[in-house]
Amino acid sequence: MSQSGGDIIEVKDLVKTFGSFTAVGGLSFSVKRGEIFSFLGPNGAGKTTTIKMLTTLLRPDSGSIRIAGLDTAREPLEVRRKFGIVFQDASLDDELTAWENMFFHAVLYAVPAAERAPRIEEMLRFVGLWDRRKDLVKHFSGGMKRRLEIARCLSHQPDLIFLDEPTSGLDPQNRSRLWEHLRRLNSELGTTIFLTTHSMEEAEKVSGRILVIDGGKIAAEGTPDEIKRRTETRTLEEAFLALTGRDLRDDVPGAVEDMRKARLIWRGKSR
Amino acid sequence: MNSSSMGAVWGLWLRQIKRYLRSRSRLIGSLGQPVLFLVALGFGFGPVFQKAGGGNYIQFLTPGIVLMGVLFTAIFSGIEIIWDRQFGFLKETLVAPAPRIFIMLGRTLGGATIAIIQGFLVLAVSFAAGFRLESWTRLPAAALFMGLTAVAFTALGTAIASVLEDMQGFQLIMNFLVMPIFFFSGSIFPLISLPRFLTDVAAANPLTYGVDGLRLALEGGSYAAMGRDAAVLTAVAAVLVVAGGNLFSRIQA
Numbered sequence: 001m002s003q004s005g006g007d008i009i010e011v012k013d014l015v016k017t018f019g020s021f022t023a024v025g026g027l028s029f030s031v032k033r034g035e036i037f038s039f040l041g042p043n044g045a046g047k048t049t050t051i052k053m054l055t056t057l058l059r060p061d062s063g064s065i066r067i068a069g070l071d072t073a074r075e076p077l078e079v080r081r082k083f084g085i086v087f088q089d090a091s092l093d094d095e096l097t098a099w100e101n102m103f104f105h106a107v108l109y110a111v112p113a114a115e116r117a118p119r120i121e122e123m124l125r126f127v128g129l130w131d132r133r134k135d136l137v138k139h140f141s142g143g144m145k146r147r148l149e150i151a152r153c154l155s156h157q158p159d160l161i162f163l164d165e166p167t168s169g170l171d172p173q174n175r176s177r178l179w180e181h182l183r184r185l186n187s188e189l190g191t192t193i194f195l196t197t198h199s200m201e202e203a204e205k206v207s208g209r210i211l212v213i214d215g216g217k218i219a220a221e222g223t224p225d226e227i228k229r230r231t232e233t234r235t236l237e238e239a240f241l242a243l244t245g246r247d248l249r250d251d252v253p254g255a256v257e258d259m260r261k262a263r264l265i266w267r268g269k270s271r
Numbered sequence: 272m273n274s275s276s277m278g279a280v281w282g283l284w285l286r287q288i289k290r291y292l293r294s295r296s297r298l299i300g301s302l303g304q305p306v307l308f309l310v311a312l313g314f315g316f317g318p319v320f321q322k323a324g325g326g327n328y329i330q331f332l333t334p335g336i337v338l339m340g341v342l343f344t345a346i347f348s349g350i351e352i353i354w355d356r357q358f359g360f361l362k363e364t365l366v367a368p369a370p371r372i373f374i375m376l377g378r379t380l381g382g383a384t385i386a387i388i389q390g391f392l393v394l395a396v397s398f399a400a401g402f403r404l405e406s407w408t409r410l411p412a413a414a415l416f417m418g419l420t421a422v423a424f425t426a427l428g429t430a431i432a433s434v435l436e437d438m439q440g441f442q443l444i445m446n447f448l449v450m451p452i453f454f455f456s457g458s459i460f461p462l463i464s465l466p467r468f469l470t471d472v473a474a475a476n477p478l479t480y481g482v483d484g485l486r487l488a489l490e491g492g493s494y495a496a497m498g499r500d501a502a503v504l505t506a507v508a509a510v511l512v513v514a515g516g517n518l519f520s521r522i523q524a
Contacts, residue, residue, distance in 0.1 A: 052523075055366055056366065057362070057365060057366060057523060058523050059523070077275075077368045077369070077370065078368070080366055080367065080368035081368045085366055087359065087362055089359045090358075090359050091359040091360055091361075091362040091363040092359070092360065092363070093286065093290075093358075093360045093363075094358060094360075095289075095290045095293060095294070096286070096289065096290070100289065104282050104285075104286060105363070107278040107279075107281065107282035107285075108275070108278055108279055108282050108363075108364070108367040108368075108369060109275065109278070109367065109368060110274040110275040110278050110368070
């Protein structure tokens, strides 16, 4: 356990710019151990950039991130053991079976050989995919893939999981099934869940605390009720619109993407 | 080296092999081009080569075509990272708690293993085309040259794929890198009577040392000459692995 009390994520003055575009402009927040924390914002608000920095995939320009008490810049490999992540887009190997994807992950995370098979079975049963373990992932539906990714990211027993829009593109059946799994995970194992979503209804229902960002800065922070009270709105959806405005956000694809590409190569120190 | 690093090397090696064995179309497909070259060039230019006093052309050509199979398979194994990026799987390896260099090493060894298998398959086909081996005891030396070539060019493919965003540059790499490497290596014609600038190109081409070494191995040349080729190739492979590993480590999602 970390010495820093109950915070599993501590972010201080986080900044990330791409050329002249400030994606994240001085974020500070913390996530408590065991909570379901929703990270909300319109497109282009800096959510994905922040998640990439939290998960050591992108290096911040300045500021610090501690995950389970470990500094992500100084000990990225140790930090990576502490969390699991389900990316917005699938990150499975389609040419391998469900079981092989799980096995590969267990090997990569140095799960002891004797524990691999039982743990993989437990996780595949947990998400209801045990019977499909020998099928190639390319034959899976979107919902099945998402469930497999969740099972996979749990197989090294992280205390914290990041879910980037876990229910996008899923039908209501799959969505409710997924939340059933996640709630159980949170209540039974105490796994902290850090989530982004565009579904305010979902965020309102599941989260303990919410952070709304816009333009790379914090727009609001608190429980769903606190945020609604502060904005004098009845639903989180209304509160969200009150906080971030009704203008449409383009993803700023041209400029930002180009700068990201130019910066794709890590210019700093290499490991 | 901790268990996560070893896991990364072994896991990624195993993944490459599994995908290869599962994809028969890829196996056959990548055999097609070398076999076509062997048959078309071998039988097409064989009589001319013979008349010019070059000896049996199939004997000359086979090492070059074997390494063509190795070269293409190796480069493409490295470049597969671009596909992994597009299909998302790359991210799974990028957030893994193993140093990137070991991830790259596992991929490279996996790709190289496949390339060596491809090389031996081409060699097997060449027997049907009339190639004769000096002695079976030379096969380990032959495997060494295939292996070094495979490692060097898989690493080169990885290095290229680490800086490319998508498959747009693919044709460019094929026409301006892979084909010249193949042509100007002594693989399909002797280098001695070439114009000066082309012999310089060949001397700077790592594949030249692979082709020369493999030819010596299969034809029963001296071990001293083979040793020189192997030394050059080992040095090149080491540099490319370090460079490829370095570029791969710099990828940000």
